[in-house]
Amino acid sequence: METAVLQVFRYDPEKDQAPYYKEYEVPVEGTLLNALLYIKDNLDPTLAFRAFCRSEVCGSCSMKVNGKTKLACKTPMKELVETWKGKPLRIEPLNHMKVIKDLVVDIDKPIEKMKTLIPWLVPDPRVVPTDPMHESIIYPEEMEAYKDQIHCMLCFSCYSACEAVADNERYRGPFAFSKAYRFQVDRRDIETAKEKRIRYAISGGLWSCVQCQKCLYVCPKGVKPAEDIQNLRGQAVKKGFTDKPGAKKLKHFVDWIYATGQINRLYLPEEVYGNKEAREKLTKAYTEMGVEVWEVPKPTKGLMKFRDIYLEILSKEDKALDLDYSHVRKIDKMVSDIFKADICTIVDKAHEEGRSSRGLISKLKGLLGGQ
Amino acid sequence: MVELDYDIVIVGGGGAGLYAALWAAENTILKVAVMTKVYPTRSHTGAAEGGINAVLTHSVGDSPEAHAYDTVKGSDFLADQDAVDIMCKMGAAVIYDIAHRGVPFSRRPDGRIAQRPFGGASFPRTCYAADKTGFYILQTLYEQCLKNNVTFLNEWFLLSIIHNGERVEGITAWDIRNGGVHLIKTKAVILATGGHARVYWNRTSNALGNTGDGTAAALRAGLPLKDMEFIQFHPTGLAKTGILVTEGARGEGGYLRNKDGERFMKRYAPEKMELAPRDIVARAIQTEIDEGRGCGPNGDYICLDLTHLGEEKINERLPQTREHAILYEGVDPVKEPIPIAPTAHYSMGGIDADKLGRTPIKGLYAAGECACISVHGANRLGGNSLLDVLVYGRLTALEAVKYADEAPETNPSVAKAKDDEKRILELMEADGKEKVADLRKELGNVMMKHFGVFREEKSMREGLEKVMEIKERAKHVKVYDTSKKFNTDLITALEFLNLVDLAPAIAVPAIERKESRGAHARKDYPKRDDKNFLKHSVVKLKEDGTYELSWKPVTITKFPPEERKY
Ligand SMILES: Cc1cc2nc3c(=O)[nH]c(=O)nc-3n(C[C@H](O)[C@H](O)[C@H](O)COP(=O)(O)OP(=O)(O)OC[C@H]3O[C@@H](n4cnc5c(N)ncnc54)[C@H](O)[C@@H]3O)c2cc1C
Ligand code: SF4
Ligand code: SF4
Ligand code: FES
Numbered sequence: 001m002e003t004a005v006l007q008v009f010r011y012d013p014e015k016d017q018a019p020y021y022k023e024y025e026v027p028v029e030g031t032l033l034n035a036l037l038y039i040k041d042n043l044d045p046t047l048a049f050r051a052f053c054r055s056e057v058c059g060s061c062s063m064k065v066n067g068k069t070k071l072a073c074k075t076p077m078k079e080l081v082e083t084w085k086g087k088p089l090r091i092e093p094l095n096h097m098k099v100i101k102d103l104v105v106d107i108d109k110p111i112e113k114m115k116t117l118i119p120w121l122v123p124d125p126r127v128v129p130t131d132p133m134h135e136s137i138i139y140p141e142e143m144e145a146y147k148d149q150i151h152c153m154l155c156f157s158c159y160s161a162c163e164a165v166a167d168n169e170r171y172r173g174p175f176a177f178s179k180a181y182r183f184q185v186d187r188r189d190i191e192t193a194k195e196k197r198i199r200y201a202i203s204g205g206l207w208s209c210v211q212c213q214k215c216l217y218v219c220p221k222g223v224k225p226a227e228d229i230q231n232l233r234g235q236a237v238k239k240g241f242t243d244k245p246g247a248k249k250l251k252h253f254v255d256w257i258y259a260t261g262q263i264n265r266l267y268l269p270e271e272v273y274g275n276k277e278a279r280e281k282l283t284k285a286y287t288e289m290g291v292e293v294w295e296v297p298k299p300t301k302g303l304m305k306f307r308d309i310y311l312e313i314l315s316k317e318d319k320a321l322d323l324d325y326s327h328v329r330k331i332d333k334m335v336s337d338i339f340k341a342d343i344c345t346i347v348d349k350a351h352e353e354g355r356s357s358r359g360l361i362s363k364l365k366g367l368l369g370g371q
Numbered sequence: 372m373v374e375l376d377y378d379i380v381i382v383g384g385g386g387a388g389l390y391a392a393l394w395a396a397e398n399t400i401l402k403v404a405v406m407t408k409v410y411p412t413r414s415h416t417g418a419a420e421g422g423i424n425a426v427l428t429h430s431v432g433d434s435p436e437a438h439a440y441d442t443v444k445g446s447d448f449l450a451d452q453d454a455v456d457i458m459c460k461m462g463a464a465v466i467y468d469i470a471h472r473g474v475p476f477s478r479r480p481d482g483r484i485a486q487r488p489f490g491g492a493s494f495p496r497t498c499y500a501a502d503k504t505g506f507y508i509l510q511t512l513y514e515q516c517l518k519n520n521v522t523f524l525n526e527w528f529l530l531s532i533i534h535n536g537e538r539v540e541g542i543t544a545w546d547i548r549n550g551g552v553h554l555i556k557t558k559a560v561i562l563a564t565g566g567h568a569r570v571y572w573n574r575t576s577n578a579l580g581n582t583g584d585g586t587a588a589a590l591r592a593g594l595p596l597k598d599m600e601f602i603q604f605h606p607t608g609l610a611k612t613g614i615l616v617t618e619g620a621r622g623e624g625g626y627l628r629n630k631d632g633e634r635f636m637k638r639y640a641p642e643k644m645e646l647a648p649r650d651i652v653a654r655a656i657q658t659e660i661d662e663g664r665g666c667g668p669n670g671d672y673i674c675l676d677l678t679h680l681g682e683e684k685i686n687e688r689l690p691q692t693r694e695h696a697i698l699y700e701g702v703d704p705v706k707e708p709i710p711i712a713p714t715a716h717y718s719m720g721g722i723d724a725d726k727l728g729r730t731p732i733k734g735l736y737a738a739g740e741c742a743c744i745s746v747h748g749a750n751r752l753g754g755n756s757l758l759d760v761l762v763y764g765r766l767t768a769l770e771a772v773k774y775a776d777e778a779p780e781t782n783p784s785v786a787k788a789k790d791d792e793k794r795i796l797e798l799m800e801a802d803g804k805e806k807v808a809d810l811r812k813e814l815g816n817v818m819m820k821h822f823g824v825f826r827e828e829k830s831m832r833e834g835l836e837k838v839m840e841i842k843e844r845a846k847h848v849k850v851y852d853t854s855k856k857f858n859t860d861l862i863t864a865l866e867f868l869n870l871v872d873l874a875p876a877i878a879v880p881a882i883e884r885k886e887s888r889g890a891h892a893r894k895d896y897p898k899r900d901d902k903n904f905l906k907h908s909v910v911k912l913k914e915d916g917t918y919e920l921s922w923k924p925v926t927i928t929k930f931p932p933e934e935r936k937y
Contacts, residue, residue, distance in 0.1 A: 014856055031698075048859045057503075058413040100856060100857050119517070121515075
């Protein structure tokens with residue numbers, strides 16, 4: 001029978017000074033969970049790990065194999081042997097949680113963290129009937145909004161893989177944001193709860209996620225925390241929670257790109273961090289180095305068309321990355337002051353006459369207070 | 372010895388336990404705790420795929436009476452009809468309640484909860500949430516418990532129940548994480564510890580820990596167990612592992628074929644075909660296999676064919692089935708039929724409880740799969756267990772609240788806790804002549820062989836002897852891990868010892884029930900015998916270690932027994 005060697009992390013804090021690895025020879029048959037059960041039944045009953053359903057629904061058995069997060073009952077031994085070409089397989093407990101024993105880690109902390117994000121439905125009495133014999137109507141299309149998030153089985157794989165958890169103790173964890181987001185997009189959930197969730201998400205590190213996407217790759221259930229976090233950020237901005245540097249940065253990007261087609265490196269420090277001296281210092285430094293800088297980037301050719309597309313994308317996606325029109329208007333004003341002409345005139349000049357999408361442009365002009 | 376003090380302790384964090392906790396939390400200011408050996412969301416309720424039966428306000432033509440009739444007929448007339456009536460009438464209420472709390476039930480285009488046909492039901496009344504119904508219910512109930520700040524004792528293991536012959540006084544439990552036996556004082560206890568199909572260790576759809584711990588503790592505390600001979604074999608377990616293929620696969624239109632490609636169900640249940648109740652389908656499959664019409668090189672399985680449903684429908688309605696078939700059987704149901712065979716799935720029998728979940732001991736309740744109310748009688752209909760779990764979780768919670776509100780303080784003696792401590796120490800000091808893993812496997816094989824889909828006097832007597840022998844040998848099993856923290860070696864041993872206590876409680880009434888009824892199919896008595904056996908079996912464990920059998924009448928209200936034909 002084909003066999004493989006598992007190097008299993010062993011640590012009993014009561015007895016062992018330090019963790020060590022113990023080697024076991026196991027058959028290459030079935031899943032990694034089968035191999036661990038084989039060890040327990042035949043080689044060493046003292047090995048501790050969690051497992052229950054053995055069919056990838058309970059979330060008990062996630063662990064690391066050669067550094068990669070895996071769900072033991074979902075990982076065929078054959079696949080491991082092929083991937084690692086017969087090299088020993090190092091089996092270790094998840095990261096970022098205290099080891100209780102061997103492969104068993106303390107998951108109370110991530111659960112407590114999740115709890116702070118109100119990961120439950122707070123029904124809106126205008127939508128959810130209070131009469132227990134009254135059904136609440138939900139259209140199948142509506143459920144699309146949270147069809148992935150509801151698959152989270154609290155296996156903590158993503159928590160273990162997450163860069164932000166590594167950096168920041170307070171960071172709530174990828175799954176926790178997904179759990180919270182699931183209710184943010186549920187029509188039945190009351191607005192006040194949604195508001196609170198955003199507030200708590202922000203204090204729980206919403207802007208600390210570095211978008212490394214690891215959570216998304218390791219999730220055995222197809223949940224995409226990284227995306228949910230982006231969407232939560234969008235909601236935060238839309239709800240007016242724009243006082244965090246992350247939100248301000250986003251606003252800076254969106255508004256400047258919309259207004260001029262480029263971000264503005266001179267204004268970034270001021271707009272995001274409120275640093276008023278930065279602009280002058282930067283201008284001076286750039287000039288000294290002989291680098292050409294503009295206080296305001298010159299609007300590019302075709303900007304209005306570009307704005308159309310941008311607006312269309314934003315409205316279609318409803319990613320809630322709302323433009324701050326008063327900010328945009330300020331930028332426009334800077335542009336017209338510097339270039340001595342109304343922004344539409346400048347751009348229009350650069351355009352050929354008689355463009356087709358006139359309708360949208362004039363709507364835009366109205367919006368922007370242009371002519 | 373640390374002592375904890377509550378008013379109500381709910382043992383079990385599955386569907387029954389969590390729903391009980393929720394209803395208790397919302398209806399009392401008493402101190403309530405949920406104790407569970409695995410984190411609540413990991414309980415086996417999460418594996419329930421197919422759905423939950425209930426007649427809703429928009430179910431056309433259907434009625435709670437029709438549901439009750441189907442349930443009673445499905446039970447082969449062994450269910451207590453007063454209890455069935457309560458359960459079926461509460462269907463809509465519990466479904467709407469959990470839907471309002473966030474369970475993402477699949478919906479019809481008009482936004483109402485969708486229902487699909489399920490085995491043994493005369494109308495499509497199974498509400499479902501894709502093919503993860505139990506998972507979503509469990510997650511939602513857990514969320515709602517967090518919302519209500521329910522106290523959890525996660526990763527605690529129930530050892531014993533303490534009572535004074537009249538009232539419950541407390542329990543003892545092992546704290547898995549830190550080690551140590553604890554005495555817990557409480558006025559009321561709801562047992563919601565799930566089923567014991569792991570008695571059939573090697574061929575079961577159940578989680579590794581469905582070892583009937585609460586049922587065994589009740590047995591050891593002198594409580595009666597009811598109808599233990601009835602074990603449901605699910606017709607469609609994956610051939611290699613026993614892992615379940617949901618009944619939804621047949622509900623969506625899957626075919627069962629033998630090695631000749633024949634849809635053999637037409638010979639067993641011409642009208643219902645693949646949608647006949649589980650016991651009938653399981654026996655049909657077993658008969659095909661036994662008579663040489665099985666598929667594969669050893670002829671030991673049957674084919675479940677979904678290929679004609681098409682990839683889109685399979686992905687939409689049965690995504691998990693597809694995933695499991697690929698992962699655990701190496702077969703993609705879009706392209707090939709899935710090899711399946713019957714697998715031990717559900718325990719109809721359990722702790723004897725009445726129509727409100729009360730046991731003979733005051734303050735002690737049982738709900739969910741560990742209980743035998745009995746709403747399932749000799750055979751449970753698919754989708755009825757989750758309903759039972761919710762209805763009785765809620766009813767027992769309300770009963771327990773009412774009781775604990777007025778009950779006097781209890782004063783459990785430490786003797787039991789000291790006993791349990793000794794028992795655990797002895798396990799660690801045993802001679803180790805026998806190994807848990809080996810004995811457990813042996814027990815599973817004996818039970819499958821002698822108390823499987825088909826049963827027979829001679830074979831069962833042999834089987835019981837072997838079971839008693841294994842029970843004897845089990846005294847020599849040793850726990851090698853002597854550490855306190857997260858000692859899974861100890862837990863595994865305790866679970867096995869529970870299985871060993873329960874096996875004879877299944878075997879004894881199985882031998883004495885000389886008829887075929889529901890899941891209890893005897894080759895030597897192929898007919899149902901209402902004259903002699905329209906009654907519940909009751910097993911008690913006596914001080915001397917023998918199992919005492921008695922009988923108890925069935926409550927019949929509306930539906931007189933008739934032949935069960937599909
Ligand atoms: C694969 C599968 C699919 C199914 N599909 C369906 C379906 O589609 N429809 C349907 O109606 N039914 C279905 N069933 C049946 C149904 O899922 C179960 O009967 C039901 O979930 C049992 O719920 P419960 O709350 O009673 O127990 P469980 O969910 O099993 O929970 C038991 C709880 O008790 C705890 N516990 C156990 N022992 C101890 C101890 N010693 N100390 C402390 N705590 C303990 C556990 O930790 C757990 O929390 C299915 C069953 C299986 C196996
Ligand atoms: S994308 Fe964000 S949440 Fe996901 S792992 Fe990276 S840092 Fe963590
Ligand atoms: S999001 Fe995925 S990886 Fe993270 S806990 Fe949930 S199921 Fe596990
Ligand atoms: S054992 Fe349940 S997910 Fe692996």
